[in-house]
Amino acid sequence: MALQKNLGLSERMAVTLTVGFYMVTALVMVSVNKWALNTLQLPWLLLWCQMLVAVVLLKATEWFGLLKMPEIRSDVSKALTPLIAINVLGLGVNTLCLVYVDTSFYQIARGLVLPFTVVFAYMLLGQPSSKLVLGACFIVFCGFYTGVTSEINVSHLGIFFGIVSSVTTSLHAIVIKKSLAVVNNSSIDLVYYNNLLSLIVTTPLVFLSGESAQLQAQFMSDVAGSGDALRQFFFAALVTGIFGFLVNLAGFLQISKTSPTTHMVSGAVRGVLQTLLGYFAFNDIITAGRLTGIFLILSGGALYTWAKDxxxxxxxxxQAAYIPMTQQDVNNDDLDDDHPEKRTNKD
Structure with a gap:
């Protein structure tokens, strides 16, 4: 809010820039992650490095006097437990999904975000949906089914991670909106808590997954070789860490500035760009079934947005046409006093 006032931005312009910032950073992040995983398949270690870089960057802004990081409090950390759990799980399954599917198929594998969003909105927030919204969810499901069944060599494990990713993405937007109240609606504080606590939670996963041993073996092989793999790993970790920090900040800013629905819609638009990027940058094969699935998923998302609008x-x-009964009675009494001939028998 302070930055918006300092720059003299209107509310609409601030929302537009926030959504655009999220879409660009998220798109670059997916591309860089895919490149990094093609270089070294160490997903949990890369996630750990991303969070470490994000925490260091946040602390650097404090050292230079740009931002003020909050003091870590146990009561706040405990209240943010659902957010941390969903964040770690979501980042993990997102990355694992990218390991097993193409960039262009990533949109289809995670295509059930909208249906799960509607389900959780009803279960957790008590928000029922209209028939039109349910119809939009059905169209999205048809797109997911068409895209998945049309692929011959698709990874079932990648689809599974995509479904779990859809669940965590749906919950993430809702939980972030609620978690902002815990840190007095400060997006920066929430980003710092989220990255630091997620870094702590992810640390044992790096060792339990066996990736630390794989990295050690790679280091040993590089001692006798040129060391290319080692340099590639640290470069990938640095790049993904920087963009991971940016997309994390952008996601929190977007949800705090807009709504979970807008977050979901911008994610769908990002999916189209990811499909094109996968085709041109990673030479992904775009089949007719894949295109049909993406079209149906985006059409369902567009119908949902129109229905909610x-x-x-x-x-x-x-709300504008409604007049409270007490005020209406007061107005009627005033009218009767001014014009006795218009009095009605209220008995």
């Missing part, structure tokens, strides 16, 4: 407009009109 209509619902919000109708709600706003109803």
């Amino acid at each position: 209509k619902e919000m407009q109708a709600k706003a009109n109803n």
Whole structure:
């Protein structure tokens, strides 16, 4: 808010820039992650490095006097436990999904975000959905089914991670919105807590997954060789760490500035760009079934957005036209006093 006022940005311009910032950073992050995983398949270690770089960058902004990081409090950390759990699980399955599927198929594998969002909105927030919204969810499901069944050599494990990723993505937006209240609606504080606590939680996973032993073996082989793999790993860790920090910050800013629905819609648009990027940058094969699946998923998302926009407009009109009964009675009594001939028998 302070930055918005200092730059003289309107609310609409601030929202537009926030959404654009998220889409660009998220798109670059997926591409860099895919490149890093093609170089070294150490997903948990790369995630750990991303969080470490993010924490260092946040502390660097404090050292230079740009931002103020919060003091870690046990009560706040405990209240943020759901966010940390969903964040670590979500980052893990997102990365593992990228390991097993193409960049262009990533959108389809994670195509059930919208149906899960509607389900969780009803289960956790008590928000029922209209028939039109349910129809949009059905179209998205058809797109997911079409895209998955049309692939011959698709990885079932990649699809499984994509479904779990859809669940965590749906929950993540809702949990972030609730978690902001814990840190007095400070996006920076939430980003710092999220990265630091996720770094701590991820540390044992690096050893339990066996990736630390793999890295050690790679180091030993590099001693006798040129050391290319070692340099590639640290370069990939640094690049993904920087963009991981940016996409993390962008995601929190977008959700705090807009809504979980906008977050989901911008993610869908990002999916189209990811498909094109996968085709041109990674030489992914774009089949007719894959295109049909993506088209249906995006069409369902567009229908959902239109339906929710209509619902919000109708709600706003109803609120504007509504007059509380007590005030209406007061107005009627004033009218009767000024015009006795217009009095009605209220018995």
